[in-house]
Amino acid sequence: MFPNTHFPKASRYWHMGKFHDWSEAGFHPMMHALHYGTSVFEGIRAYGTARGPAVFRLTEHIDRLLLSAEVARMASPYTKDEIIEAIKRTIRENGQDSCYIRPLLFYSYGNLGLVPKACPVELTIATWEWGAYLGEKSENGVNVYIVPSRRVHHSQFNMAAKLGGVYVQSTICGLEARQQGFDEAVFLNMEGRVSEGPGQNIFIVRNGTLRTNERSESVLEGITRTSLLEIARDLGHKTEVGPITKEDFFGADEAFFCGTAVEVIPIISVTDGSEPGKKRHPVGPGKTGPVAREMMTAYREAVTGRTARYEKWLTFVRG
Numbered sequence: 062m063f064p065n066t067h068f069p070k071a072s073r074y075w076h077m078g079k080f081h082d083w084s085e086a087g088f089h090p091m092m093h094a095l096h097y098g099t100s101v102f103e104g105i106r107a108y109g110t111a112r113g114p115a116v117f118r119l120t121e122h123i124d125r126l127l128l129s130a131e132v133a134r135m136a137s138p139y140t141k142d143e144i145i146e147a148i149k150r151t152i153r154e155n156g157q158d159s160c161y162i163r164p165l166l167f168y169s170y171g172n173l174g175l176v177p178k179a180c181p182v183e184l185t186i187a188t189w190e191w192g193a194y195l196g197e198k199s200e201n202g203v204n205v206y207i208v209p210s211r212r213v214h215h216s217q218f219n220m221a222a223k224l225g226g227v228y229v230q231s232t233i234c235g236l237e238a239r240q241q242g243f244d245e246a247v248f249l250n251m252e253g254r255v256s257e258g259p260g261q262n263i264f265i266v267r268n269g270t271l272r273t274n275e276r277s278e279s280v281l282e283g284i285t286r287t288s289l290l291e292i293a294r295d296l297g298h299k300t301e302v303g304p305i306t307k308e309d310f311f312g313a314d315e316a317f318f319c320g321t322a323v324e325v326i327p328i329i330s331v332t333d334g335s336e337p338g339k340k341r342h343p344v345g346p347g348k349t350g351p352v353a354r355e356m357m358t359a360y361r362e363a364v365t366g367r368t369a370r371y372e373k374w375l376t377f378v379r380g
């Protein structure tokens with residue numbers, strides 16, 4: 062039995078075309094993905110709007126899921142349209158108004174050699190209510206810890222893919238930051254510049270200009286990041302895409318995380334775990350700044366269908 066304690070409002074999940082009760086699972090301990098992280102996944106959110114639940118940038122997320130599958134040399138048993146339809150059905154099946162959506166493609170049970178020659182690729186879709194990813198208080202800003210280990214480099218791995226096994230680095234370093242007493246980790250890249258959080262991109266604000274980095278800095282170029290660049294420009298802000306040095310980060314007027322799970326969360330202090338003394342440096346005045354606040358509001362309005370120009374990003378579940 063699997064209780065849904067940490068998955069509020071989840072009553073059914075989808076697996077290979079069928080719905081199952083949340084508490085019921087039939088996966089074998091020898092399935093390939095469990096041993097080697099041979100899975101690819103997406104993190105997507107649906108929001109309540111005046112026209113019922115709507116999924117934010119669903120097409121882009123499924124394009125990325127299928128790209129991740131390609132990177133993992135995995136043949137998806139479903140097409141993009143079939144996956145989109147199955148996601149809408151799963152939200153309806155659970156009667157959710159807003160939810161987090163997790164499609165997962167994985168090498169299932171067959172053989173256990175590193176090459177999954179006898180393992181079928183399977184797809185599951187789960188949806189549940191997932192509130193503030195870094196906790197309710199995170200809206201007031203989070204304290205981050207630059208972990209001593211460097212981010213997987215873009216020359217080693219296609220950073221556009223969300224491959225289960227590669228997330229082990231995010232899990233370990235996220236745990237390390239919390240064990241050190243911080244809210245979240247930040248990675249530097251192999252070049253020593255700011256890369257990203259374990260599951261978030263980073264923006265800094267300096268003299269009114271928003272700056273975020275790109276793939277060549279060893280980051281996943283997130284869908285939230287891309288949306289915020291457009292929203293910021295529409296709001297009349299100057300934006301830049303390019304490297305963020307440690308000095309840029311420490312000297313920024315403001316900084317914030319962004320991603321599907323965290324949405325937009327201010328970063329109010331940064332500590333470098335490699336520095337002797339591990340001093341906490343406030344970012345700007347050490348509290349949420351006006352640009353982060355404006356972006357939090359504008360993003361929330363966009364995802365909940367309250368800004369007409371961004372309705373193009375919404376897929377209505379009952380439509």
Ligand SMILES: Cc1ncc(COP(=O)(O)O)c(C=O)c1O
Pocket residue numbers: 104257258259260261262280281282283284285286319320321322
């Ligand atoms: C490593 C990493 N960086 C950035 C992001 C933000 O991406 P998105 O905005 O597409 O959720 C994510 C989340 O998927 C992530 O896992």
